[in-house]
Amino acid sequence: MSLTANEVNALKKAPPVEGVLPAFHERWSPRAFAARAVRAETLKKLFEAVRWAPSAFNEQPWRFLVGRKDDATWSNILSTLAGFNKTWAQSAPVLILGVARVRFSHNETENAYASYDLGAASAHLVLQAAALGLGAHQMAGFDREAARQAFGVPAEYTPEIAIALGYQGEPEGLGDATLIERELAPRSRKALGEIVFSEWGRAVQL
């Protein structure tokens, strides 16, 4: 079975709901990327979306290192990835490392919302990517300490996420049968009643 990126998107897309922004339903996390560079002006739009994320005390604890295929930053990020992620992420034209400032800059006390706010900023990034026809895949599977060393990340910051980004490629390009199967599997999520409660564990009536 050989499918194009558009055909795969049709498999992955969640059922649309009137009034819900299409980006929420269209976003998913591909592993197959096309050999097509992402223009600087396109990347700029992704980070423009990131900039306006909300954060505790407007700290904006998010920092992103951006590497483009075969530059030193890209190679450094790739080198920190877990073996499994390396096999497919090496085809991504853009690799990004998301870093959180874990202390507030105004007084250097712990920021308990550093991860939370970085998660929101990354959500902006990947949703805006989806809106521009790009795919982004966030990865927990990388070596944080190696990333800290590779980039000289100061102690008050923590590398928390690696992101592969690019235009989608055809699943066949992944080579490995298991990866291809995952690329074609429908997305699944809990039902609303499992995550939205009136009392603890009791589904709210919506």
Add this chain to the structure above:
Amino acid sequence: MSLTANEVNALKKAPPVEGVLPAFHERWSPRAFAARAVRAETLKKLFEAVRWAPSAFNEQPWRFLVGRKDDATWSNILSTLAGFNKTWAQSAPVLILGVARVRFSHNETENAYASYDLGAASAHLVLQAAALGLGAHQMAGFDREAARQAFGVPAEYTPEIAIALGYQGEPEGLGDATLIERELAPRSRKALGEIVFSEWGRAVQL
């Protein structure tokens, strides 16, 4: 000075950028809410957007308790808020408590991405709210332990965020001069070059 919600939105809106989803620029965190209920079908759309957020191992660690004005859940959430937040959030028709499952459900080991993923899910919620003309204000200022007690939240979950949600009201309704001033202050963010790097601390050229 008396301004309508639409006039305030014009002050708050970030400059639009072609190709960037308007919700990123239009979303902000109001404190003044109109005395207008939010329909269940509208809330359902917000949580439909939440559902499709990405998460580590597709754990979907997010849970949300939803209270509507003067029901027991709403009152319980209000009672946990810090004094300053209580003064304005009591006018919100909807109060939400965001809770993260901090252990993976498949093996009960620590989920280091619980906060990160809850942050992404909440980002979906507040962006979808903005797209529907609603305002949402996330608050770190609440008593987590009181929230745990009030709702009987099990140990493997942590209450992490309170959210006031509703249709915007006129700033004058806030009464307090400082709150009104904040409600009218333009939003500010770091420049791209301060958050997007090629090497650590060095702005990427976009």
